[in-house]
Amino acid sequence: MIIELGHYALVLALATSLLQAVLPIIGALRNDHALMEIGTVAAKATFLLMALSFGVLTYAHVTSDFSVQNVWENSHSQIPLIYKFSGVWGNHEGSMLLWVLILTFFSALVAVFGNNLPETLKANVLAVQAWIAVSFSLFILLTSNPFNRLLDAPGEGRDLNPVLQDIGLAIHPPLLYLGYVGFSVCFSFAIAALIEGRIDAAWARWVRPWTLAAWTCLTAGISMGSYWAYYELGWGGWWFWDPVENASFIPWLAGTALLHSALVMEKREALKIWTVLLAIMTFSMSLLGTFLVRSGVLTSVHAFATDPTRGVFILMILILFIGGALSLFAFRAAHLKAGGLFAPISREGALVFNNLILTTAAATVLIGTLYPLALEAVTGAKISVGPPFFNMTFGLLMLPLMLAVPFGPLLAWKRGDLLGAGQRLFAAVAFGLVVGSVIYYAQNGGPIMALFGIALGAYMIAGSLTELFLRSGLGKVTGAVAWRRVSGLPRSVFGTALAHIGLGVTLIGIVAVTAFETEHIVEMKPGMTTDAGGYTLRFDGLRNGKGPNYSEESGHFTISQAGSEVAEVWSSKRFYTARQMPTTEAGMRTFGLSQLYVSLGDDMKDGGVVVRVWWKPMILCIWLGTVFMMAGGAVSLSDRRLRVGAPARAKKQKKPVLEPAQ
Secondary structure, three states, X not given: OHHHHHHHHHHHHHHHHHHHHHHHHHHHHHOOHHHHHHHHHHHHHHHHHHHHHHHHHHHHHHOOOXXXXXXXXXXXXXXXXXXXXXXXXXXXXXXXXXXXXXHHXXXXXXXXXXXXXXXXXXXXXXXXXXXXXXXXHHHHHHHOOOOOEOOOOOOOOOOOOHHHOOHHHHHHHHHHXXXXXXXXXHHHHHHHHHXXXXXXXXXXXXXXXXXXXXXXXXXXXXXXXXXXXXHHOOOOOOOOOOHHHHHHHHHHHHHHHHHHHHHHHHHHOOOHHXXXXXXXXXXXXXXXXXXXXXXXXXXXXXXXXXXXXXXXXXXXXXXXXXXXXXXXXXXXXXXOOOOOOOOOOOHHHHHHHHHHHHHHHHHHHHHHHHHHHHHHHHHOOXXXXXXXXXXXXXXXXXXXXXXXXXXXXXXXXXXXXXXXXXXXXXXXXHHHHHHHHHHHHHOOOOOHHHHHHHHHHHHHXXXXXXXXXXXXXXXXXXXXXXXXXXXXXXXXXXXXXXXXXXXXXXXXXXXXXXXXXXXXXXXXXXXXEEEEOOEXXXXXXXXXXXXXXXXXXXXXXXXXXXXXEEEEEEEEEEEEOOOOEEEEEOEEEEXXXXXXXXXXXXXXOOOOEEXXXXXXXXXXXXXXXXXXXXXXXXXXHOOHHHHOOOOOOOOOOXXXXXXXXX
């Protein structure tokens, strides 16, 4: 009976979404406050109903109710509790329910924290959010119902996909969806503004917090997914330009451009039309990613294998919202004011350059991802567009952007001094060259471009700190005065610096591991050794073990340096009985920011085992940089100017007119 309650709550959520989708818009047209207020109430009610529905599905997984088809297909009575929870969204049906739950969560947040919004704008935003919720609720109920019952309940489940039985996959999808779906609020604000025909700096101020929150969550989700692929799949890579990876990366690039564009619009009331278009395109790319993952057109470790009817349904949703939004934009754009003017050399100009590069990069990744699919659909020919294409095109596009990043904060609004900004960055350039040379020397040489890449990353870090140094006046005033100046700066200044520092740290990690990593594939027997990264790895032998729902064979390795044992590491191969599927559990030992990575391969007839050993210098910088970016987003989001929203203009009071005494 509890399962039917979850299904019923989902149907009721669809009904309240329909009310939220229709009545507030009518209220906005008629200026009817009661109808507009229905949107606020319905948004909260829809979220509570969706939370109840999701909670019931979670209960079914935790209690191993195998009469529910979704539980039977994706759970097992013996798996650890954490994977019973992650099994809720480790499948198509459950993940779509989570998708809509997060969508209604953001709608409820707008309803609760949107009191400073104009009443008609809030009503239209909630209505657009509701139309998205209606579409995907119908999709779930008609094609992907997670509450389907089995007539004869099996005694045991088929188990969760072993690759998904990992803490990283328990965290990665919710964070990714918070980013994906969070951009729906920006989309709804853009559509609502186009409906009203009013776009100004206040609109940009309202949009920025939602963009920042979604971007931060998406950064966390992509980073977590990258690290999971690195340690779980056993192939030692942290990014493979997989189509489904690209499907999350494209909205991240567009969202980064939207963040910077909204800043220009808020400060200078410029780039109005472009910012609205970016808000539409960012969420459109999120919808496209949802289609690619669930349509069955892609084969990937990340993708859900689904039947074509689901893909057609999502494609119809895609056409409806993307096509409808772009049609409305085309109809309204000619009637919108373009905004203020500025010189090419200015902070606005730097941010426009940023937008140009980021959107071009997003388009490049999109083309590289979709071109093989389109070619196969038209001609039947199969080709693959792999890492060489993306590394070359994306790297060349990012190079000028990374050179320009430290310049932006040092340029004045409207008209800046490029030469003056360059002079203030002289110390950052010198610092970058020193750091690059030191690391290059420590690695005993390598590709000369590695020296340049590491120097560029260090330059970005120092350049990001330059603005704080200059604004503090350190060296010109006393330390106490400098501290007061720094502590009085808006939090968004620190958030920007942290995010740019993170980009530099990630760049250093990418360049270092790409240029200097070593790989050995050797057959080892107990007692044999191999060298990697200045360490000696001795194979001590294999040990058999058993987990709650798997058996494993683990290899023990001792790590030595200069004849002294410094660490040990285990690497194993697991076999999951229910799924009849093997996995590799890589062994990793961290030394500073570098890692020794060990992966077991096939057993040999002579008693040996194939061992893959990688030395990955400074690889942790890749994810450490994303932590800086996330921290930057969180710090910026805590800025009071974003939390309070755009201030309302005070109405001018008329002075009383004194009538002459009779």
